[in-house]
Amino acid sequence: MVRLAVNGGEAVAKDLGRLIPKWPIFDEDDVEAVVEAVRGGRWCRLYPGSYAERFEVEFARYHDAKYGIAVANGTVSLELILKTLGIGLNLGDEVIVPAYTFIATASAVTEVGAIPVFADVDPSTGNIDPKDAEAKITDRTRAIIAVHFGGYPADMDALTSIARRHGLYLIEDAAHAHGSEWRGRKVGAIGDMGSFSFQESKSLTAGEGGMVLTNSDELAERARLIHNIGRVIGKPGYIHYILSSNYRLSEIQAALLLSRLRKLPNEVRVKHENGKLLADMIRRIGVVEPTRSDDRVTVRGYYYFVMLYKPEELDNIPKDVFIEALRAEGVPVGESYGPPLYRQPAFSRGNLIKAVPRHILERMPNYEELNLPGAEEFARRELVLPHQILLAPREALELVAAAIEKIKEHADELKPLVSKFKVSDITHRR
Ligand SMILES: Cc1ncc(COP(=O)(O)O)c(C=O)c1O
Incomplete structure (x- = not known):
């Protein structure tokens, strides 16, 4: 019987690590x-x-x-x-x-x-x-x-x-x-x-x-x-x-x-093409969507392949649980920077006092009060894959898609895990 790797099943993308070039690359x-x-x-x-x-x-x-x-x-x-x-x-x-x-x-x-x-x-x-x-x-x-x-x-x-x-x-x-x-x-x-x-x-x-x-x-x-x-x-x-x-x-x-x-020029070309392929593959599955396409973006150099998580398509399973499940399947997925910057400890009044001269601090807004809807939504939904995945053969992209698809099909297995993973407060304002 097929089970999710996070529950002890076999990882569908277990070969991905071998296919992705070890970064940094050099010759x-x-x-x-x-x-x-x-x-x-x-x-x-x-x-x-x-x-x-x-x-x-x-x-x-x-x-x-x-x-x-x-x-x-x-x-x-x-x-x-x-x-x-x-x-x-x-x-x-x-x-x-x-x-x-x-x-x-x-x-x-x-x-x-x-x-x-x-x-x-x-x-x-x-x-x-x-x-x-x-x-x-x-x-x-x-x-x-x-x-x-x-x-x-x-x-x-x-x-x-x-x-x-x-x-x-x-x-x-x-x-x-x-x-x-x-x-x-x-x-x-x-x-x-x-x-x-x-x-x-x-x-x-x-x-x-x-x-x-x-x-x-x-x-x-x-x-x-x-x-x-x-x-x-x-x-x-x-x-x-x-x-x-x-x-x-x-x-x-x-x-x-x-x-x-x-x-670099050749690597950029390859990543641009593979980025389009991967975007098409994941768009068809749902659960995550690629960043919106825009004809004015003529080349994408990629540092991250950004995906936006749609919990409503996965029984409202929290993002952290989805990340754990995808990682267990062998996909090196993560978050980029966590919370919007105004919620970083560095922007709290208590820490600004230690870093910024008083005459400047007096003129600063109270960052702790900020709550910008686009940044909050992006923080809640974004997931990233490292760019070197786009330098791997097509088979690697197919494994990423297969892992997402497997999780989608076995979403019911994730429900009991929700209480096991602590959702970080700083990252997600609910
Ligand atoms: C958007 C952005 N700006 C600036 C920097 C700073 O670059 P460095 O790490 O070389 O100081 C980074 C590094 O990750 C970055 O992602």
């Missing part, structure tokens, strides 16, 4: 590139013709941008962007950020002395809702940060038009979206400045790393100055023109990224 070219950088003896980028310089040029070219500035990670890349735009120099500067994202999108704002203002997200994508973003604009707003959640481009038409109308900077947090396209244009270079992460789980990685993209000569020059502790290339290294920090990427990471970048 002998990548190893050689790192060895060459190590042997070369120049491990810091402060030489002409550095790996970092070459990587910046290649990465910017692939993303249709004029300039790239390579940095240590995708958190400081956001901080560098905000500093370059002068955000945080005036007391009370506000930046509108989506309420559902990785915390760095918002913590970068507080790190430069500005105030994050949360806008709601579209519950069918997790991306910032342009209407709510516009409603949150005040005379202190300086910028909007759009995150391309999971690699699904935010509505860049609406956001560009809002930013233009209100005289705001539009910043793209493209940490999830290497290679994604909005109406044929790569994201990350559509707004004023874009930010990428090369942390280990990302589509392009050297363990850590980040990139700032821009098409503006002036902003690129200023970002370069700030990223290199106020030095100007071509002038003596002991003269510093502005007080700032060191954001530089190491040469060994840059060499690895340069090598990996050559494979």
Whole structure:
């Protein structure tokens, strides 16, 4: 008799682990590139013709941008962007950020002395809702940060038009979206400045790393100055023109990224196609649905394959129980970031006092009072698969679908498990 794996039956997708490439992937070219950088003896980028310089040029070219500035990670890349735009120099500067994202999108704002203002997200994508973003604009707003959640481009038409109308900077947090396209244009270079992460789980990685993209000569020059502790290339290294920090990427990471970048376009193509296949497969089954399709999204680079859980199609079994059941069948499913950011402990008054200067804290909203319906719904329903599943053969996608189908057919077996799994309060406001 067939039973769910969570109840001791055989896992239908037990071979999935073997089929999904072990992340991070690398080949002998990548190893050689790192060895060459190590042997070369120049491990810091402060030489002409550095790996970092070459990587910046290649990465910017692939993303249709004029300039790239390579940095240590995708958190400081956001901080560098905000500093370059002068955000945080005036007391009370506000930046509108989506309420559902990785915390760095918002913590970068507080790190430069500005105030994050949360806008709601579209519950069918997790991306910032342009209407709510516009409603949150005040005379202190300086910028909007759009995150391309999971690699699904935010509505860049609406956001560009809002930013233009209100005289705001539009910043793209493209940490999830290497290679994604909005109406044929790569994201990350559509707004004023874009930010990428090369942390280990990302589509392009050297363990850590980040990139700032821009098409503006002036902003690129200023970002370069700030990223290199106020030095100007071509002038003596002991003269510093502005007080700032060191954001530089190491040469060994840059060499690895340069090598990996050559494979990225093909990986993006494969993930885009497999993402469509998997979306079709799960749409037919029900229980979970893929993010909504939009013809303006011409390429999806994928960091997460996002699925939205529909408990009403599974006897109202809580999401946590569904996750346990799917994992037991062999599918590496999980949640991305848990609660909307305003419910993270870091945004409680008690913890803000320890992190934010008093004169800024006084001007901050009470985040604990927020309750944005789109972000709450997205938090309640979202499930994610890691992007490398989309680099696996079609058989792997079929196993994911088979596991969902099996759970759907045996939903009655899940009922007794509901009381066994504690549903976390912080993640799901009911
Ligand atoms: C949306 C988003 N922004 C920023 C970052 C920060 O990148 P890093 O981990 O390289 O600092 C991440 C990392 O996961 C992210 O997901």
